[in-house]
Amino acid sequence: MSQADHSPSNFIRQIIDEDLASGKHQSVQTRFPPEPNGYLHIGHAKSICLNFGIAEHYQGKCNLRFDDTNPEKESVEYVESIKRDVQWLGFEWSGDIHYSSDYFEQLYGYAVELIEKGLAYVDELTPEQIREYRGTLTSPGRNSPYRDRPVEENLALFTRMRNGEFAEGTACLRAKIDMASSFMVMRDPVIYRVRFAHHHQTGDKWCIYPMYDFTHCISDALEGITHSLCTLEFQDNRRLYDWVLDNISIDCHPRQYEFSRLNLEYTVMSKRKLNQLVTDGHVQGWNDPRMPTISGLRRRGYTPASIREFCRRIGVTKQDNTVEMGMLEACIRDDLNENAPRAMAVLRPVRLVIENLADGHEEILKAPNHPNKPEMGEREIPFTREILIDEADFREEANKKYKRLVLGKEVRLRNAYVIKAERVEKDDAGNITTIYCSYDPDTLGKDPADGRKVKGVIHWVSASHGVPAEVRLYDRLFSVPNPGAADSFEAALNPASLQVLEHAVVEPSLAAAPAERAYQFEREGYFCRDSESGVLVFNLTVALRDSWGKEGA
Numbered sequence: 001m002s003q004a005d006h007s008p009s010n011f012i013r014q015i016i017d018e019d020l021a022s023g024k025h026q027s028v029q030t031r032f033p034p035e036p037n038g039y040l041h042i043g044h045a046k047s048i049c050l051n052f053g054i055a056e057h058y059q060g061k062c063n064l065r066f067d068d069t070n071p072e073k074e075s076v077e078y079v080e081s082i083k084r085d086v087q088w089l090g091f092e093w094s095g096d097i098h099y100s101s102d103y104f105e106q107l108y109g110y111a112v113e114l115i116e117k118g119l120a121y122v123d124e125l126t127p128e129q130i131r132e133y134r135g136t137l138t139s140p141g142r143n144s145p146y147r148d149r150p151v152e153e154n155l156a157l158f159t160r161m162r163n164g165e166f167a168e169g170t171a172c173l174r175a176k177i178d179m180a181s182s183f184m185v186m187r188d189p190v191i192y193r194v195r196f197a198h199h200h201q202t203g204d205k206w207c208i209y210p211m212y213d214f215t216h217c218i219s220d221a222l223e224g225i226t227h228s229l230c231t232l233e234f235q236d237n238r239r240l241y242d243w244v245l246d247n248i249s250i251d252c253h254p255r256q257y258e259f260s261r262l263n264l265e266y267t268v269m270s271k272r273k274l275n276q277l278v279t280d281g282h283v284q285g286w287n288d289p290r291m292p293t294i295s296g297l298r299r300r301g302y303t304p305a306s307i308r309e310f311c312r313r314i315g316v317t318k319q320d321n322t323v324e325m326g327m328l329e330a331c332i333r334d335d336l337n338e339n340a341p342r343a344m345a346v347l348r349p350v351r352l353v354i355e356n357l358a359d360g361h362e363e364i365l366k367a368p369n370h371p372n373k374p375e376m377g378e379r380e381i382p383f384t385r386e387i388l389i390d391e392a393d394f395r396e397e398a399n400k401k402y403k404r405l406v407l408g409k410e411v412r413l414r415n416a417y418v419i420k421a422e423r424v425e426k427d428d429a430g431n432i433t434t435i436y437c438s439y440d441p442d443t444l445g446k447d448p449a450d451g452r453k454v455k456g457v458i459h460w461v462s463a464s465h466g467v468p469a470e471v472r473l474y475d476r477l478f479s480v481p482n483p484g485a486a487d488s489f490e491a492a493l494n495p496a497s498l499q500v501l502e503h504a505v506v507e508p509s510l511a512a513a514p515a516e517r518a519y520q521f522e523r524e525g526y527f528c529r530d531s532e533s534g535v536l537v538f539n540l541t542v543a544l545r546d547s548w549g550k551e552g553a
């Protein structure tokens with residue numbers, strides 16, 4: 001059974017079920033059509049899981065098509081990142097990759113056909129005038145004075161546009177539909193404009209480029225797409241989608257269906273805004289672990305399965321809504337709780353000396369990689385006279401609720417022995433520099449023989465064998481739930497979204513940790529090795545428990 005079969009049905013699947021039952025279609029062909037003008041984000045993952053998931057479920061096909069009609073904003077770097085992200089999510093596109101630019105010659109031909117049918121004209125109004133003539137939602141537009149040019153003149157002018165005889169903004173091709181339509185997109189939409197721009201796929205071959213609405217429907221039809229799935233803001237554009245296909249000689253007429261886009265709290269999801277965060281230096285790049293991009297989530301330790309599970313849980317509907325960040329985090333937490341190996345790391349170390357161990361004492365202890373999965377094996381942990389524990393795990397005095405190490409009391413060292421804090425040493429400022437302890441040699445893997453109860457367990461690392469590391473803790477990127485709605489979304493950035501702990505120490509086995517593979521640092525959270533750092537750096541993937549919005553939790 002494929003993963004998609006675990007997904008609940010939705011209104012789009014119901015439509016497909018009916019189309020297959022009625023014999024309208026024998027097989028299903030979808031596509032994922034990103035514009036290569038940025039990296040993919042978690043919203044795109046929803047569209048990817050939907051389109052590729054449907055193809056898997058119905059044993060159909062899903063194309064990857066780059067909708068590349070805006071050369072100035074696009075690049076090969078984006079193309080490559082998108083391919084990588086789709087594959088990483090675990091999906092395979094059908095056949096070769098497609099580009100809308102593969103169809104530029106055919107698209108040009110269909111534009112000529114519209115001109116010949118008297119359904120398109122070359123307009124020489126300026127872009128400002130075109131906007132002015134378009135009218136508003138409450139008032140109809142006006143016809144351009146160039147609207148009724150003879151076909152021959154339009155054909156000649158369009159050829160001259162292609163030949164580079166018009167400067168940008170001095171001529172465009174418009175569909176001749178209805179300047180009084182209640183759908184703004186139907187008021188003689190521009191379908192070609194002049195751009196002297198180098199294109200990442202077609203080089204300098206073209207200086208006119210087709211617009212999205214004209215390109216998308218024809219590309220879908222040329223690829224034999226059966227169900228063209230897009231987000232709700234394209235609802236009105238469906239009129240134009242159908243108008244173009246109804247008015248050119250093409251056999252295939254895919255049907256467009258719209259679903260609601262994913263919005264996530266405390267982040268932004270538009271590529272334009274994400275790009276701005278990168279160029280303005282608010283983050284370290286598109287794959288900064290705080291970014292809602294697929295590559296950012298990957299670098300943060302998210303697994304493909306967790307993102308697919310998230311998309312399954314949010315479902316596909318026509319209702320606009322905003323999903324809580326906690327929902328995404330729950331998916332990775334559930335995955336890692338099951339699958340992440342355990343390890344010990346001390347984020348804010350303080351020195352602890354076990355005085356009844358000999359200098360140079362070294363003992364190799366074994367610890368399971370997962371508490372309930374023996375098949376995940378075990379690892380070796382060196383136990384020495386000097387160890388490091390976390391500052392927060394020791395207090396000179398504490399009440400009974402504090403289940404860690406307290407002066408004069410006992411605690412268990414995780415995977416090792418019971419120790420008792422005897423005394424502390426402080427510096428001139430009163431900070432604890434060393435905790436002196438004794439240990440009970442008869443408590444490895446068992447309770448004290450005399451029935452003493454030791455409830456607390458703390459983690460630790462050998463001071464001499466531990467490996468220094470930097471740990472990066474992440475919080476939400478923005479301080480408000482809907483930064484996109486703020487006047488300046490950059491002003492809503494959370495100044496404390498990254499906290500760097502430079503003096504962490506991790507158990508020796510973590511020195512060989514592969515990048516992007518998350519571990520549970522016991523009692524601390526899930527962390528993965530950073531893929532962009534030469535030295536040992538760990539990124540917080542997610543906390544152990546949902547502390548989202550809970551102060552000080």
Ligand code: ATP
Pocket residue numbers: 032033034035036042043044046047067229230231260261262263269270271272
């Ligand atoms: P953005 O506004 O982030 O730039 P876009 O729609 O311009 O997004 P495209 O590259 O054109 O980005 O999107 C490719 C596909 O992904 C489209 O079918 C689009 O509808 C879908 N998509 C984009 N954002 C979301 C989202 N937040 N939720 C669901 N699907 C999305």
Ligand code: MG
Pocket residue numbers: 035
């Ligand atoms: Mg787009």
